[in-house]
Amino acid sequence: MDKLSYQLGQIDGQLIAFALLNSKLNHEFTYELTPLPAGTSAEQAVQQCLSAYYEHASFEYLPLPNWHAELSQQLHEWLFSFQPRLNAAEQQQWGGCGSAFAYLKDVDHSFTLYDADARATLVNQLCQDIDNAIQIKQLISVTMHSPAWYEASWCDFILEGEHATLFLHFGVSD
Helix, strand or coil, X not given: CCHHHHHHHHHHHHHHHXXXXXXXXXXXXXXXXXXXXXXXXXXXXXXXXXXXXXXXXXXXXXXXXXXXXXXXXXXXXXXXXXXXXXXXXXXHHHCCCCECCCCCCCCCCCCHHHCHHHHHHHHHHHHHHHHHHHCEEEEXXXXXXXXXXXXXXXXXXXXXXCCCEEXXXXXXXX
């Protein structure tokens, strides 16, 4: 196994673990990091991959100016959905996109990831790991429009790097 495959496997493993942590009886989370085939544009590669399942889909692509800030924000929102939904001020301070009715409760405040600094450290480390693996040049938001069911809520990205181009999917369905 080459070094890049190993690095991407480690990152994808962390995403899968967080998806399982956030999944509930009636809401399944999916976080995936998929290498895109070389030889075509990133947009064409995504379209080829998803069109096999969503043949009448159309796609919009939006390059994002600050990949680190955008990716960090999405990681905070999706990875920590197991936390309770907070009021606006608490949400700004603590992050997470938890549920008002189903969440993990840290009754004695002993879990590391309930600490905002620990969550920020984890998110920054994931961003750094991805950047170290592919040397990110650009983050592109992908919006798919399809008459077929995709997910209840999702957020998709293309990560264009010096060493690889990746498709990053965050989603939840009931």
